[in-house]
Amino acid sequence: MLTTLVLIPFVGALVTAVMPARPKLWAFGFAIATLIAGLVTMFTAPDTDVVWMEPLGVHWALEMDGFGKLMVLLTVVLVPLVMVAAVKDHDKRWYAWALALEAFALLTFLAADLFVFYIAFEATLIPAYFMIGQHGGPNRAKAALKFLMFQLGGGLVLLGALIGFFVVSSEAGAPSYLISDLARLDIGTTAERWIFVAMFIAFAVKAPLFPVHTWLADTTEQATTPTSVLLVCVLDKIGTFGMIRLCLGLVPEASAWATPVVIVLALISIVYGAVLAIGQDDLLRLIGLTSLSHFGLITLGIFAATREGLVGAILYMVNHGVATAAMFLIAGFLIARKGTASISSMQGLEKATPVLAGTFLIAGLATAGLPGLSQFVSEIMVLISAFDYHWLVGVIAVTAIVLAAIYVLWAYQRIFTGPAQLSRRPVRDLDRREVGVLVPLLVALFFFGFVPGPLISAAQPVVAPLVDVIQAGE
Amino acid sequence: MFESPGISYATLWPVLLVLGVACAGVVVEAFAPRAARFNAQVSLALAGLVAALAGTVAVGAGTALGASTGEGALVIDGPGVFSQGLVLLVSLGGVALFAERRLDNGVSAFAGQAAALPGTSAERTASQRGLEHTEVYPLMMFAVGGMMLFCISGDLLMLFVALEVLSLPLYLLTGLARRRRLLSQEAALKYFLLGAFSSGIFLYGLALVYGFAGSMSLAEIGEAAAEDGSSPLLLLGIGLMAVGLLFKTGAVPFHSWTPDVYQGAPTPVTAWMSAATKIAAFAAMLRLFYVAFGAEGEIWRPAIGVVAVLTMLLGASFAIVQTDVKRMLGYSAVAHTGFLLTGLLGVQTDAFGSTQAVLFYLTAYGFATLGAFAIVSLVRGPNGEVGSLDRWAGLGRTNPWVGATFAVFLLSMAGLPLTAGFIGKWGVFAAALGAGQWPVVAVAIGSSIIAIFFYVRVIMLMFFTDAREDVATVSTPSYATSVVIALSAVATVLLGVIPGPVLSLLVDAGGFIG
Numbered sequence: 001m002l003t004t005l006v007l008i009p010f011v012g013a014l015v016t017a018v019m020p021a022r023p024k025l026w027a028f029g030f031a032i033a034t035l036i037a038g039l040v041t042m043f044t045a046p047d048t049d050v051v052w053m054e055p056l057g058v059h060w061a062l063e064m065d066g067f068g069k070l071m072v073l074l075t076v077v078l079v080p081l082v083m084v085a086a087v088k089d090h091d092k093r094w095y096a097w098a099l100a101l102e103a104f105a106l107l108t109f110l111a112a113d114l115f116v117f118y119i120a121f122e123a124t125l126i127p128a129y130f131m132i133g134q135h136g137g138p139n140r141a142k143a144a145l146k147f148l149m150f151q152l153g154g155g156l157v158l159l160g161a162l163i164g165f166f167v168v169s170s171e172a173g174a175p176s177y178l179i180s181d182l183a184r185l186d187i188g189t190t191a192e193r194w195i196f197v198a199m200f201i202a203f204a205v206k207a208p209l210f211p212v213h214t215w216l217a218d219t220t221e222q223a224t225t226p227t228s229v230l231l232v233c234v235l236d237k238i239g240t241f242g243m244i245r246l247c248l249g250l251v252p253e254a255s256a257w258a259t260p261v262v263i264v265l266a267l268i269s270i271v272y273g274a275v276l277a278i279g280q281d282d283l284l285r286l287i288g289l290t291s292l293s294h295f296g297l298i299t300l301g302i303f304a305a306t307r308e309g310l311v312g313a314i315l316y317m318v319n320h321g322v323a324t325a326a327m328f329l330i331a332g333f334l335i336a337r338k339g340t341a342s343i344s345s346m347q348g349l350e351k352a353t354p355v356l357a358g359t360f361l362i363a364g365l366a367t368a369g370l371p372g373l374s375q376f377v378s379e380i381m382v383l384i385s386a387f388d389y390h391w392l393v394g395v396i397a398v399t400a401i402v403l404a405a406i407y408v409l410w411a412y413q414r415i416f417t418g419p420a421q422l423s424r425r426p427v428r429d430l431d432r433r434e435v436g437v438l439v440p441l442l443v444a445l446f447f448f449g450f451v452p453g454p455l456i457s458a459a460q461p462v463v464a465p466l467v468d469v470i471q472a473g474e
Numbered sequence: 475m476f477e478s479p480g481i482s483y484a485t486l487w488p489v490l491l492v493l494g495v496a497c498a499g500v501v502v503e504a505f506a507p508r509a510a511r512f513n514a515q516v517s518l519a520l521a522g523l524v525a526a527l528a529g530t531v532a533v534g535a536g537t538a539l540g541a542s543t544g545e546g547a548l549v550i551d552g553p554g555v556f557s558q559g560l561v562l563l564v565s566l567g568g569v570a571l572f573a574e575r576r577l578d579n580g581v582s583a584f585a586g587q588a589a590a591l592p593g594t595s596a597e598r599t600a601s602q603r604g605l606e607h608t609e610v611y612p613l614m615m616f617a618v619g620g621m622m623l624f625c626i627s628g629d630l631l632m633l634f635v636a637l638e639v640l641s642l643p644l645y646l647l648t649g650l651a652r653r654r655r656l657l658s659q660e661a662a663l664k665y666f667l668l669g670a671f672s673s674g675i676f677l678y679g680l681a682l683v684y685g686f687a688g689s690m691s692l693a694e695i696g697e698a699a700a701e702d703g704s705s706p707l708l709l710l711g712i713g714l715m716a717v718g719l720l721f722k723t724g725a726v727p728f729h730s731w732t733p734d735v736y737q738g739a740p741t742p743v744t745a746w747m748s749a750a751t752k753i754a755a756f757a758a759m760l761r762l763f764y765v766a767f768g769a770e771g772e773i774w775r776p777a778i779g780v781v782a783v784l785t786m787l788l789g790a791s792f793a794i795v796q797t798d799v800k801r802m803l804g805y806s807a808v809a810h811t812g813f814l815l816t817g818l819l820g821v822q823t824d825a826f827g828s829t830q831a832v833l834f835y836l837t838a839y840g841f842a843t844l845g846a847f848a849i850v851s852l853v854r855g856p857n858g859e860v861g862s863l864d865r866w867a868g869l870g871r872t873n874p875w876v877g878a879t880f881a882v883f884l885l886s887m888a889g890l891p892l893t894a895g896f897i898g899k900w901g902v903f904a905a906a907l908g909a910g911q912w913p914v915v916a917v918a919i920g921s922s923i924i925a926i927f928f929y930v931r932v933i934m935l936m937f938f939t940d941a942r943e944d945v946a947t948v949s950t951p952s953y954a955t956s957v958v959i960a961l962s963a964v965a966t967v968l969l970g971v972i973p974g975p976v977l978s979l980l981v982d983a984g985g986f987i988g
Binding site: 052118122123130133140148149152156160170 | 890899900903907908919923926930937978981
């Protein structure tokens with residue numbers, strides 16, 4: 001059943017690539033089918049476990065726990081929405097790649113075998129690379145290359161960890177890559193630390209975290225906004241997903257050992273990303289850099305390693321996905337109207353496009369963590385855990401809220417307020433298709449803002465054993 | 475009284491068949507009318523290789539596996555037979571590429587008359603008469619026979635004989651390109667001279683090892699080395715023999731011929747040679763190092779480790795600055811030699827050990843390189859093949875299928891998951907890490923990152939760059955070449971997705987026997 005969930009978008013990608021007539025409609029159909037399959041498997045899905053490569057101890061093992069459910073939900077909901085948003089500027093190649101990306105992303109969230117996780121982790125890069133390289137700004141080829149070099153570099157370092165696990169598990173008896181088996185392994189302290197470092201580098205590149213974030217701004221600037229949504233809101237989550245599932249899950253002691261360094265990196269990301277975002281004139285770069293700041297907060301929540309922090313981080317991943325997707329899409333709609341992403345060339349759009357301005361403000365305030373919008377709850381939980389860890393860490397992390405308010409409101413002010421420009425052709429407001437894309441996202445923002453319960457209860461059971469292991473380790 | 479050694483023809487007939495086909499090819503060349511030669515040679519070579527492949531499979535599945543014959547000169551063991559089969563598979567593809575006549579207006583990629591000097595009237599006459607060298611097929615068969623012997627050589631003399639039998643035809647084949655003949659002849663000369671030196675060094679090392687052990691047999695040398703490992707004769711011998719083999723595989727600092735020969739040789743020859751030679755050379759190298767010098771692991775492992783590190787780094791970094799696709803693939807072949815040497819550093823264990831890892835890597839690399847060079851031979855301009863990378867720009871847009879297939883081969887060489895190259899890379903890294911060689915593995919990971927850059931750059935060039943005015947065109951090949959490319963691509967993907975059967979085959983094949 002879980003295999004089907006991965007297969008539907010994968011087959012969809014192949015069908016879309018070869019279908020001569022109406023490929024986009026086919027792609028959308030497969031995306032909807034994946035959405036339905038995702039929802040169904042959330043309630044009834046037995047785990048899968050089939051031996052795949054016996055000499056290497058690799059199993060085709062998939063399972064969906066609460067954490068996986070949230071990430072799968074995020075993915076299957078975003079992909080069809082993004083496809084609707086992408087319809088004007090993309091050809092069928094993009095749709096095929098998007099479905100392939102969805103298939104591999106789902107596979108990483110479902111993988112119960114480290115080898116399968118790794119294969120999916122790396123395989124996501126191929127569609128992403130082509131999506132960036134084939135559609136977007138004038139320097140997209142360069143951005144695609146930079147993206148791929150960073151990601152594959154991180155991936156190969158992760159390969160080192162993967163092989164390390166194989167060696168250790170071979171020595172312990174028959175090799176196995178099942179995550180449940182690996183968690184029981186007795187790894188020496190040194191080996192465990194090396195494995196942690198390798199995994200963390202890979203996930204930090206993916207997430208992204210300072211100082212390996214530099215691909216992010218270039219990529220979001222050059223890629224089209226639907227691509228950016230899939231990259232930042234789905235693909236990058238694999239990084240933080242891996243930190244929780246693999247770093248904390250498999251090498252908790254080494255995670256505790258490295259926490260101080262990670263916290264410092266996270267704090268730098270939070271402040272640095274936000275400060276850079278404030279100074280950006282390119283709207284897409286700006287949104288990309290806010291994500292750097294947010295991923296810093298997520299990482300902080302993960303490694304502060306209290307129950308609130310972890311739950312907060314998981315919630316944050318979902319909410320950030322929704323809010324940032326909305327931001328990117330709105331920015332895309334805006335840029336399609338103005339023909340440029342430069343903030344300084346926009347002014348006074350409020351009058352002409354009230355709906356656009358309103359949705360921008362809501363999504364923006366959501367990313368800034370306004371109470372009543374979804375991100376608030378997760379942000380508070382992360383900040384509480386930051387204060388629990390150390391008061392100074394908390395104080396620095398809190399600046400994120402202030403800085404976020406600055407970049408969101410200032411961008412709003414520069415784009416939408418002020419005297420309206422006298423342009424040759426009037427700027428239209430959002431049409432029905434665009435509103436249709438944004439409404440589900442905004443509803444989710446409000447809904448989870450007032451009713452975060454379901455998210456928390458999905459994350460709780462995943463977090464509890466992790467926290468126990470970590471606290472036992474300390 | 476001299477007793478002739480017993481020869482087990484039941485297990486050796488595939489090798490003898492291939493050599494027999496080579497001799498028959500010479501006879502055909504002498505007596506058949508010119509018009510009939512091409513068809514006769516191609517069908518003879520194909521039939522011989524198919525029969526030999528069937529025989530090799532039968533030997534591999536039979537009870538004779540694990541025996542030595544000819545007084546231990548030839549060893550029929552799992553890894554040996556596996557690599558023989560692999561050589562035969564790749565050579566079948568090679569024959570198909572050799573026989574390609576559709577790309578170049580009805581003539582093959584080989585010179586009309588090699589003896590005619592480039593630019594003379596004799597050459598013009600040869601090309602006007604539409605002459606072609608059909609000697610390439612017997613030459614190739616001799617080389618294949620030598621490679622098959624190289625894979626199963628159990629003693630030093632056999633090793634040397636096989637080395638020569640496989641090398642000499644390669645030197646000739648390199649110099650036979652129809653186009654850009656001076657480049658081709660220069661490459662052949664360079665290959666021959668350096669190859670002759672390396673053979674000499676190999677022979678010298680061989681003599682020293684014999685002087686130490688008093689025996690040619692690899693197994694007996696292994697026993698002698700286990701007893702007395704500190705003998706300078708042995709150590710010097712190991713070093714000199716290693717030089718010979720490292721030359722054949724194109725390891726730094728003996729790699730300098732690789733890019734020139736890869737570029738200069740006719741592309742079908744490059745395609746076949748880059749895959750087959752590497753398979754045979756590594757099969758022999760594994761056997762030599764594990765069986766004869768296994769006891770000396772502490773001595774040669776660090777040295778090979780240093781060579782592996784240099785080979786990976788240098789191959790990958792030099793590939794970045796190449797502007798010719800064949801030279802780039804040549805330097806990438808150097809880098810792959812480094813990865814294979816990393817696998818050699820591992821220990822030979824019962825389960826998935828370094829022998830299995832290296833052989834799987836060779837399988838993955840063999841198909842990828844065969845397919846990649848086959849595609850290179852399709853990309854042409856008015857003056858034959860176009861190697862210059864900037865004229866490849868936009869090729870993926872004008873010819874999506876060719877671009878996509880080439881991308882598959884490149885991604886496999888780069889080691890991306892879901893391709894055979896990934897499992898191969900995983901295997902050699904795991905083997906080396908299992909033996910505690912983590913510094914080498916760290917460098918290997920670093921070089922992989924460098925290597926990805928130039929593979930991806932080509933993909934970028936093909937798909938994301940706008941086509942120039944003088945963009946190369948893709949000629950439609952005959953079915954043979956298309957089949958080779960398609961099968962290589964299928965194998966590359968299939969071995970990445972379901973490597974299980976081949977891995978199990980390798981595990982069942984076990985290790986080398988003495």
